[in-house]
Amino acid sequence: MKKRHTPHLIGLVLIAFFAVFPVFYTGNDYSYIMHVFITAFFYAILASSWSMLAGYAGQFSFGHMAFMGLGAYTTGLFSHYLYLTPKPTNLCTEFAFGDGYLVIVDPVGVTSSTLAQDCLTKAMAIWGPGVEVTPMPIWIGIVLGTLMGGLFGLLIGLLVLRLRAAYLALFTLGFSEILRASISAEIKITRGQAGIELPHLFENGVTVFGHYFDKTDKIPPYYVMFGLLLACLAILAWLAKSKFGLFVRALREDEDAAAALGVNTTRYKVLVFVITSMMAAAAGAVQAHYIGIITPNNLIILQMSLVVAMAVIGGLESFVGAAIGAIAIEFILEMLRNSFQIGDLTIDMTIWRLVFFGVLLMLTLRFSRNGLITPLIDYFARAHVAQETVAKRKPSSAAEGVPK
Amino acid sequence: MIELSAKDLNKRFGGLHVLKDVSFEVRGPELIGLIGPNGAGKTTLTNVLDGAIKPNSGTVYLNGRRIDQLPPFEVAKAGLGRTFQVTRSFRRMTVLENLFVPAQAKGGRKSAAEILEKAMGVLEFLTIDHLRNEYARALSGGQQKLLELGRLLMLDPDVIILDEPFAGVHPRLMEIIYGYIRRVNEDGTAVIIISHQMDSIFSLCRRLLVLNYGDLIADSPPEEVRKDAAVIEAYLGTDDADDDASGVEHKTSS
Numbered sequence: 001m002k003k004r005h006t007p008h009l010i011g012l013v014l015i016a017f018f019a020v021f022p023v024f025y026t027g028n029d030y031s032y033i034m035h036v037f038i039t040a041f042f043y044a045i046l047a048s049s050w051s052m053l054a055g056y057a058g059q060f061s062f063g064h065m066a067f068m069g070l071g072a073y074t075t076g077l078f079s080h081y082l083y084l085t086p087k088p089t090n091l092c093t094e095f096a097f098g099d100g101y102l103v104i105v106d107p108v109g110v111t112s113s114t115l116a117q118d119c120l121t122k123a124m125a126i127w128g129p130g131v132e133v134t135p136m137p138i139w140i141g142i143v144l145g146t147l148m149g150g151l152f153g154l155l156i157g158l159l160v161l162r163l164r165a166a167y168l169a170l171f172t173l174g175f176s177e178i179l180r181a182s183i184s185a186e187i188k189i190t191r192g193q194a195g196i197e198l199p200h201l202f203e204n205g206v207t208v209f210g211h212y213f214d215k216t217d218k219i220p221p222y223y224v225m226f227g228l229l230l231a232c233l234a235i236l237a238w239l240a241k242s243k244f245g246l247f248v249r250a251l252r253e254d255e256d257a258a259a260a261l262g263v264n265t266t267r268y269k270v271l272v273f274v275i276t277s278m279m280a281a282a283a284g285a286v287q288a289h290y291i292g293i294i295t296p297n298n299l300i301i302l303q304m305s306l307v308v309a310m311a312v313i314g315g316l317e318s319f320v321g322a323a324i325g326a327i328a329i330e331f332i333l334e335m336l337r338n339s340f341q342i343g344d345l346t347i348d349m350t351i352w353r354l355v356f357f358g359v360l361l362m363l364t365l366r367f368s369r370n371g372l373i374t375p376l377i378d379y380f381a382r383a384h385v386a387q388e389t390v391a392k393r394k395p396s397s398a399a400e401g402v403p404k
Numbered sequence: 405m406i407e408l409s410a411k412d413l414n415k416r417f418g419g420l421h422v423l424k425d426v427s428f429e430v431r432g433p434e435l436i437g438l439i440g441p442n443g444a445g446k447t448t449l450t451n452v453l454d455g456a457i458k459p460n461s462g463t464v465y466l467n468g469r470r471i472d473q474l475p476p477f478e479v480a481k482a483g484l485g486r487t488f489q490v491t492r493s494f495r496r497m498t499v500l501e502n503l504f505v506p507a508q509a510k511g512g513r514k515s516a517a518e519i520l521e522k523a524m525g526v527l528e529f530l531t532i533d534h535l536r537n538e539y540a541r542a543l544s545g546g547q548q549k550l551l552e553l554g555r556l557l558m559l560d561p562d563v564i565i566l567d568e569p570f571a572g573v574h575p576r577l578m579e580i581i582y583g584y585i586r587r588v589n590e591d592g593t594a595v596i597i598i599s600h601q602m603d604s605i606f607s608l609c610r611r612l613l614v615l616n617y618g619d620l621i622a623d624s625p626p627e628e629v630r631k632d633a634a635v636i637e638a639y640l641g642t643d644d645a646d647d648d649a650s651g652v653e654h655k656t657s658s
Contacts, residue, residue, distance in 0.1 A: 243508040246497075250505045253494035260454055260488075261555055262480040262509030317496070385537045 006380040011320065018226055022219050034218030040330035041225040042287045045232050047311040047326035048319040049279035052236055054308075055316035056245060057272040058252030060165065062304050063156060063172035064280050066179045067149045069299040071281025072288035073183060074148040075141030076196040081105045084134040089123035100134075109188040135199060142285040149281020150274045157273030161266060164255075173301070180299040195295030198288050221290045228286055229323070232279045236319045239275070248272050309361045315374025324373045333357060405432050406467065406562045406594050408453075408484070413462035413472075415448055415618075422448045423459070424618040430563060430596070435589045437605040437626070438565075438598045440615035441639055446598045447489060449615065450565050454486045455479035467562065481510060485561035489568045489598075491548045493555075495541035499532065502540055502551055506559040519558075526554045529587075531580060546577040553584050563594040570601045582608065606630075614639065 018037075027033060050064045086100045093104040105120045117125075124133060156175060160168050183190045190196060200215040201224055207213070213220050239245050247268045250258035259265045288294040307326075314325015336353035339346055368375060408430040415423040422445045430436065440446050451457040453464055455476040464472040471479050485506075494502050503523040507514065514522075527533035530550040535543060540551060549569065556564050569581050585608060589595050596613075599605050605612065605626075612629045614622035616638035622629050629635050 246501060246504055246508060249497055249501075250494050253496060254492045256456060256476070257488065257492040257494070258505065258509075259476040260456070260480055260486055261506040261559060262477050263505060264475075264477045264509075266475075382537075389534055389538055391534075 003383045004381050007320075007377045014324075015230070022222050031218050034222050036331060036334050038218065038222050038225045038290060039287075040327040041222075041229045042283050043307065043310055043330050044323040044326040045225075045229050045283035046280055046307045047314060048229075048233060048236060048323040049276040049283075050307055051311045051314075051316055051319045051322035052239070052248075053272055053276040055311065055318070055322070056240065056252065057248035057269070059160075059269065059272065060169045061156075061160075061172040061273070062169050062301070062308075063176045064276070064307055065299050065304040066172075066176035067153060067277040067280040068284030068287075069179060069183070069294070069296075070152055070277075071142075071145035071149045071284035072294040072298065073190065073196070074145035074281070075138070075285040076198050076288055076294045077189070078141040078144055079136055079138065079198055080196050081107070082136045083120060084136070085120075085123075086131060087127075089119060091119035091123050107189045110191045110194045135203075138199060138201065138203070138289055142282065142289070145285035146278050146282040149284075150278040153274040153277025154270060156277070157270035160273075161269060176299065176301070176304065180296045183299070184296045190296075193295060193297070195293045197293050198291075200292055201286070201289045221286075225283075225286060225290065228282060232282075233319065233323060235275075235279075240319065244268065244271070309357065311371075313361060313364050313371055315371025315377070317370055318374040318377055321371050321373035321377060325371060329357070406483075406592075407431055407465070408467075408563050408594065409463075409465045410449075410453065411463050411465075413449070413452055413464070414460045415445075415452055415457065416460050422618050423452065423462075426462070426615070426618070426620045428613055428620060428623055430594045432594065433589055433592045434594050434611060435585070435609050436594070436596045437609035437612045438596055438615065439600070439602075439605060439612060439639070443617065444615040445618045446615055447567060450486055450567055450598065453479075453565065454484055477509065480506070480559060480561070483560075483562035484565070485556040485559045485563070486565040487549075487552045487556065487567055487569065489571075491545065491552055493540040493543070493548045493551050496539060498537050498539055499527065499543070499551060500536045503527070503554055503558045506555050510559055523554075523558065526557045529557075530554050530584065546573045549573060550577065550580065550584075553581065557588070561593065563596065564588065565596045565598070567598045568600070569597060570599055570604050578604075 021037070022034060025033065046064060046068060050061075053064070054060050081104055083103045083105065084097065084100050085094075085103050088094055088101050089103055092106060094101045096102075103120055105118045108118050120133065124131065156172065160171055163171055184192050186192070187194075201221050202213065203215050205212060205214050205217075206220050208220070247258065247263045247265075250261070250263055251265045251268060255265050284294075284298075310326040310329045311322040312325075313329060314323065315321025333353055336349050336356060339349050341347070364372060370378075410429070411427045413423050413426040414421070426445075426449060438446050438449070448457065452459050452472070455471065455474050455478065459472055462472065463470060466479075466482050466484055469482055471482055471484070474482065494505065497505075500520070500523055503526060504519060507519045507523065524533060524536070527536055530553065532543070532547055532550055532554075535547065540548060543551060553566075553569070566585070569585070570578055573581065582604075585595055585597065597605060597609060609626060612622065612624060612626050613620060614629060614632075614635050616634075621634045621638055622632050624632065
């Protein structure tokens with residue numbers, strides 16, 4: 001096997017490991033470890049898609065968690081406010097839909113479960129038992145959330161066309177904070193800081209290969225998130241290998257030179273925003289259904305910093321490096337949660353682990369600007385280049401003619 | 405036949421009138437020098453021609469198609485390629501990837517294998533084929549200039565504008581660039597060279613455009629430009645006109 005294929009082999013081994021891990025792992029902390037993995041995959045999607053946006057295309061956006069939040073809130077609001085009923089409520093806004101009615105529940109804010117009642121709750125009280133109200137399918141919410149991420153990605157992509165470097169970062173940071181503040185402020189619809197509760201990914205449980213999994217079981221969401229990560233990585237790999245990857249890297253290097261060579265920089269700049277925003281939104285939508293609640297705190301700048309740091313430590317210019325970095329960092333941060341004692345001194349690692357993380361980020365930026373994983377990939381993938389350069393060197397000769 | 409036509413081009417930056425009613429035509433595979441003192445408007449004219457800057461007034465046509473309002477990528481696809489005064493290679497991309505960018509951006513039905521074959525031919529022609537998988541940032545300044553010229557070849561343009569192609573280049577690489585310009589021109593591409601190196605310009609070009617603070621003060625063969633009083637006054641200075649004019653003769657004859 002050639003040295004340059006080593007990263008592919010390691011990648012396949014890692015995929016196989018993650019694919020069979022839930023089946024073979026039997027530790028007492030099974031649910032906890034599964035949860036850490038699901039969260040790690042979630043961050044891996046965010047870090048790898050952000051590496052395509054910032055590392056490949058050079059668009060240093062700090063709005064990635066906002067797109068994640070858009071996906072989560074879209075599916076959250078969709079599942080919170082839309083229902084199918086067999087008969088009209090005559091209280092809600094509703095439309096005939098198939099054999100029944102599509103009901104839009106009126107927003108009543110955070111008091112809906114105690115003081116005020118929404119129109120559907122009132123209607124159900126009037127109907128009594130026996131009338132089945134059907135929530136909307138979760139997958140539609142996830143698809144809508146993904147599309148909403150793409151729509152806002154398009155909008156932001158168009159708005160930042162002329163912005164570069166720090167201006168782009170500040171603009172997207174502003175967008176992210178405006179979105180978070182709006183969600184916090186619009187208590188009646190979004191329930192503000194209380195957040196929106198969402199149905200689980202498999203609210204009624206699921207049976208796979210004859211085995212029934214409860215809605216709180218970790219295995220189904222593990223494979224859903226892992227599948228989404230693999231799908232995102234496959235799309236990113238395809239994009240990176242195609243002319244899309246070539247052009248976005250060219251516009252990262254020099255936008256004017258790329259345009260002078262025929263690259264429609266506007267199109268690819270907007271496209272990279274749309275695609276990566278959709279990935280972040282999809283991850284956010286799935287994660288929100290897995291956790292069961294989404295709050296504005298999920299969009300805070302600290303969360304964005306975490307994604308940036310994961311991508312930087314893994315390797316900004318390789319989405320694979322960013323994904324591996326995210327998984328590794330998530331695990332390290334979890335392992336560092338345990339406090340320990342030195343004599344009478346208790347070291348509270350819930351706080352100090354972030355210091356460790358910050359120091360690791362600073363050291364990476366200082367000594368390995370392309371992260372810790374990407375240089376390893378490059379070591380194997382580009383091992384042949386130096387030999388090839390030396391072997392092919394020959395005395396320069398006068399040109400024979402221009403190739404056509 | 406190639407036809408580039410610029411008519412009454414004006415460009416102002418605030419109170420600065422950088423191009424003043426500049427008009428010229430390129431018919432066929434000409435080899436033209438564009439000269440002028442610093443601040444004359446040479447690079448601005450290039451930016452207007454390639455679509456990076458929109459003129460305040462005037463038109464540019466390339467092969468019958470109006471291009472002055474097109475974005476740069478459309479102008480490049482229409483057949484006008486340019487290099488930059490300061491080399492702008494894609495430093496964190498390999499030499500081959502640098503060449504693939506214009507080839508793929510141009511579109512068409514060429515397969516990756518065909519593009520690779522052509523790219524290898526271009527690199528051999530420029531004597532940097534052994535560096536094909538190196539990152540562009542690993543190349544010397546001169547090699548990066550060659551790479552920039554190679555990218556233009558991959559675009560197959562009808563007209564190319566080379567902004568200071570000889571600046572800071574080793575004599576050996578200069579020979580390669582000379583060979584490049586002559587060969588590209590012989591193969592039917594119109595070439596416009598912007599340079600302060602008079603000996604190179606006078607030995608290569610058969611026609612010179614002289615800009616002076618936005619005015620096109622001469623559009624003539626080199627031998628006429630050498631004797632043009634307006635050029636000598638504007639470009640070389642009135643006081644030392646005689647000395648400098650002879651200097652030009654000296655450089656050209658060397």
